[in-house]
Amino acid sequence: MRTEPGGCCCRRPVRANDCVANGEVRNGYVRSSAATAAAAASQIHHVTQNGGLYKRPFNEGFEETPMLVAVLTYVGYGVLTLFGYLRDFLRHWRIEKCHHATEREEQKDFVSLYQDFENFYTRNLYMRIRDNWNRPICSVPGARVDIMERQSHDYNWSFKYTGNVIKDVINMGSYNYLGFARNTGPCQEAAAKVLEEYGVGVCSTRQEIGNLDKHEELEKLVASFLGVEAAMTYGMGFATNSMNIPALVSKGCLILSDELNHASLVLGARLSGATIRVFKHNNMQSLEKLLKDAIVYGQPRTRRPWKKILILVEGIYSMEGSIVRLPEVIALKKKYKAYLYLDEAHSIGALGPTGRGVVDYFGLDPEDVDIMMGTFTKSFGASGGYIGGKKELIDYLRTHSHSAVYATSPSPPVVEQIVTSMKCIMGQDGTTLGKECIQQLAENVRYFRRRLKNMGFIIYGNEDSPVVPLMLYMPAKIGAFGREMLKRNIGVVVVGFPATPIIESRARFCLSAAHTKEMLDTALKEIDEVGDLLHLKYSRHRSVPLLDRPFDETTYEETED
């Protein structure tokens, strides 16, 4: 096995995936890893010998952008920019009607609130395809959703609701990994009961009079779910990061943050006042170099040793669909005595044979991760965030976290939804519903990704991640893809600059355990059609479809020793 620095990883035969279903790792794999590790060891002399650390194959790929496509994308943006300048010029000279809001007359001599250039992109590029975002829905965001129809007669500057509802659109955009976004069922009934009893709001902070018995119950449950000593919950996932990282590190500490970390992690790191250094996405060589340099050279200029080093990584990166190389990160962290902050916003509930996230997926010990953070929005169908770890950590956060002191505690029915769904996933409610959901999600992910790859699209990310980015590249195709899919009754999420690099716009599918095979097949058929229509099948590596490849005994013998 060979690891390339760019993040492309060991490519194994397609068949390999079948064996690793829900954590049943066949003996062949562990042994094969050990054998190849010996070969790998001679090449890689640092601590993390990939072979020995990984109990299952780590298949992640980011196919390179084809040169022609990249050039055409830049040309596309160039043309759009030119037209943007032209339109701005026309608007300035009132040849074209100006639709956007303007400053008050009385305040015209104030310094202008926005710089013209800041909004250039918004006015001229985003506005054209704005109908692909902020689509209002009026039903539960499950596997199928009802979208309110809206029309625009002035090229997306304003929308009017026609009153019609596009019913039963297949929802491939909501973060509903385990299918707990439902308006019927045990979770909803329990939440309704608690709503009747406790009401909706709390009107106080945790440290004052807002700490309900429900919150204590939830925290104990979260701690037992994650396998840590204690946990603490907060009302908002974003705020969990932005308010707790400053409580943990301060000036004189070093934060090593992944290139593609979420805005909440970046904000929390900035607010803490610590020095931030960024390592290349999921690149362990880059991280190790930074760690070494930090310890050897100390703080810049004064050369004092750093007080603490904190590594910020996410479980699944939602724009790339990649999974963090956790075994290597933990090995590095142990060697260099750094602390690890793992943000499992997308991976909790969605990865791992028992749904306990990326730690479970790699079969590691939760005690190795110093701070396990996650959110309840994605897999639990509620809202809020949590932090889990050792008791000292949680005690410290209870006393010093900004959220506990200044922000309102979570709402009781939301807490009850989390409690019920978590018990369901753990199997404590007496059913096997949780386990089935996890298995269904894993199967859906494998199936969907394989079929898309076979069709010839460029798909980024890890083979097991439920976030599936499909590359579009060209700006016009962003709008076209979103609209065409909606016409065919499938709701997708398309993302462009600035959430992604300028030429790497993509469509992002979020799979769910609630998606049945029929829904996936329908979606795949439509994606195929739209892909042909818009010429999106850029991939140059076509892997042989599984069915066509005969069962070859020789491949098994290779891996089995």
Added chain:
Amino acid sequence: MATVAEQWVLVEMVQALYEAPAYHLILEGILILWIIRLLFSKTYKLQERSDLTVKEKEELIEEWQPEPLVPPVSKDHPALNYNIVSGPPSHNIVVNGKECINFASFNFLGLLDNPRLKAAALASLKKCGVGTCGPRGFYGTFDVHLDLEDRLAKFMKTEEAIIYSYGFATIASAIPAYSKRGDIVFVDKAACFAIQKGLQASRSDIKLFNHNDMDDLQRLLKEQEIEDQKNPRKARVTRRFIVVEGLYMNTGTICPLPELVKLKYRYKARIFLEESLSFGVLGEHGRGVTEHFGIDIDDIDLISANMENSLASIGGFCCGRSFVIDHQRLSGQGYCFSASLPPLLAAAAIEALNIMEENPALGLWSQWNKQKRNWRKLRPQSAGWPRPCCFSLGPGGLSPRNTQTDLSHCTVSHRGPAGTRQGVTRWCGYRLSI
């Protein structure tokens, strides 16, 4: 022919050498010698210290000991063990097993256990489930959210409103969306923590003025004006903001809004008003401090409030003109990068707004005026009750003021006569904090 030409050039050169003045030759000779010296001298590095060997690096790595991740917290830390509330946190509350009267929540209008709110939230729960499973941009916008934004805008008589899913994040995301590095923000010294975090995230220049002291603020603004005249180019691109709260969380006083508006137009700074405590409390209809003072709402650029106090829900909102508010839809961090507000909470907030609009007399101000008499009547009987020294005259007139005195044992457990208990219970909407 070449050789002849070469010879000819050589002859010319030698001739030039003879004809050149002496100082010229000497200078050139010195320069040539200098160049030769430089060419042969040793190169030197800027760094004093030479690179460490691999072994030394490894030793340094071995020796380095980080601080523990968190410092130990003593078991007697007052904030370590929270009070556990069993059951609903309404006027009568069970704290740590004891039944008490609730003087500690921000439940200003008493809507926390209102059955209409519960019914509205229940209906929304049955329709849409609990969570929204996505941010506003990606199928997380519900019809309830659009309704609530509409209603809030209409209630506050502004053009547009935007909702956040967490009260703290509202002002903390709004400020950095407008104020960037290089801009100047004049903020009151007693500003609440959320504002402080917003200012920190914005990286702007912060100028603090003494609490509610308009003269101090004017002094700072004048100084800035003088600075501007020195550098008009920079001044043309530096935005100015004044951030104040309607009712200050830390002191319980009301800000002097009329004077602030005058200062705004004179010194061309925009006002951001944080109305978390005053929304639903001040003003005839509960529209906040602008209604209280009778100021045109368009004079305030941005009003931010949270729905966790008077509206007894969760979340926050900003309202103002579309020109200002629309910008947050793409650059408010707490809006774009976070999941949207659960629809049941939004439905409860809409119902609370309905109740507020139907009974303007529910507003705290009118209640306060009515109950002032009752409270005074209550005092002689309340030998065992804490001293209500908490209401004092602030710059805006009478205001419910936070106190730090005798309410430290606000869990009043003994029962007075039924009349007094009821009278006090009606007061429980007021926050008399610890």
